[in-house]
Amino acid sequence: MQIYLPIAEISVDIILLLAMGGGVGLLSGIFGVGGGFLMTPILIFVGVPPAVAVATQANNVIASSVSGVFAHWKRGNVDFLMGWILLIGGFIGSTLGVGLFTFLKSLGQIDLVINLSYVIFLGTIGLLMMLEGIKAVFRRRKSGGASRGKLHEHNWFHGLPLKMRFRKSRLYISALLPFGIGFFVGVLSAIMGVGGGFILVPAMIYMLGMPTAMVIGTSLFQIIFVAANVTFLQAAQNQTVDVVLALLLLVGSVLGAQVGTRIGAKMQGDWLRLLLGILVVMVCGKLFLDLLIEPADLYALEMAE
């Protein structure tokens, strides 16, 4: 059954949309990730204009983050001070990001930048995850148990000014650090239509040195507001948020995530990381090939506004 999406202005099979939502929800449940980085490229593959895919996915990120943040909040795993500073950076970053998006769209280069951002950022993270997964699986086979790494290292950025005490995370670091990370992830979430968890979570663990338990709740808290900001600005500036598409994807992803969480609980962490790494590298590989292979028609049509 076809459904006409009012903002994307295309007809798509409703079963396909539900299946996509379900599939990505399943994976995000298994791996405990947002899934935006998978959904946006898939939406583009099925013919949703990239600008609409990115903005609509930002809207979806709000929903999935909200449903996740409650549980962490109740356990006291949200560092609100850290969250607010990340958020201030995120707000400024995502506002500039949407501005950049609009500008690149007017230049006709937004599709290229979306694709390149995916290939560079997601590809790097995916490769690292894959390597780390392989290492961990290999190591466990040899020694029979995973060894613990260092908590965090001291780098140049620990010498930055404006130091603040973050009691919940038991940290005394420069406020510029979470601000900068929030800013960077804000720009990315505006351009890539992702929550940014895949950058934010490793950055909070490895750069800020936050306790892992605190990271997920705090990042979700920040992501909700940044995604809301992106949704609002995309809707207001570019009219690219498709609520019908968002709702249909949501139904599938809520159900899929429920099943996925149960499967994920039964699997080993290292294997999960390896599989997720492979998945991410495959998605990036496809996007990268699209950039390298000569298109069938060098000319493409764009409806002028």
Added chain:
Amino acid sequence: MISLVISLVHRLFSVSGIDVLKVLAAVGFSSFFVLSAKESKAIEADLSSHLVAITAGFSGDRILLFGSINSPGEVIVVVRGPDTDFKVQRKGQVAGIWMNTASMKFESVPSFYSIASTGPIEEISSSATRALNAIGFDNIGLELPVTKAAGKLADSWKDALLRNLLRSGNYQLENAEIVFLGEHLFRTEFELPANVPTGTYSVSVYHLRDGQIIDARTTPLTVSKIGVEAEIYDYAHLHSAMYGVIAIVIALVSGWIGHLIFRKG
């Protein structure tokens, strides 16, 4: 009957002034032919529907055109969508990566164009007739002004535009799909793709003899988004900020509902 009323109402209230003028001009133009050719040359034609409603389940539509001529001759039917601007992007290789390196804007060209005829249009109509009545892809203003591009370059842009529009189904190659039922009655069908542009179309039916038009009829066809989809689209464009707020609220509420389901499960 009901569809007739709907299309009348639609024509009266929803069509912009310029479109009405265009239709009136077209009707006036065709009645000029009727007046100049009083003896039995009349052509009659109508559509199965004058309103194509793009609703939730829309996946394209077929429109039936039927008519009659009361003297022998050839028939050409031209369906033309409202004029729009198109931008064509050309990709080039930069550091191994294919990216948009040039673009060209075509102003005021038909957003939809389809021809049906009883024979190849070059054979049944003179080139002057086609030029005057904008029949055929060579006569609908796809040529770029020389200030933008000239010669081979202009041709390659034009070919690219045409190729892409044909691929998307916005433009359809001339076909000879007009079927005669007996001597006078004829019918043809044309297809509107799922991504059909909205607006007021004109459907012109020409009756030709010896390459000249001896009679013509133009009838309007309205393609518009109807129902919830149309309201969402309008709301998103007219009240963008409020639309954004509503989208956020919907996401917040559905996320909360999702949380409730998760907690139970």
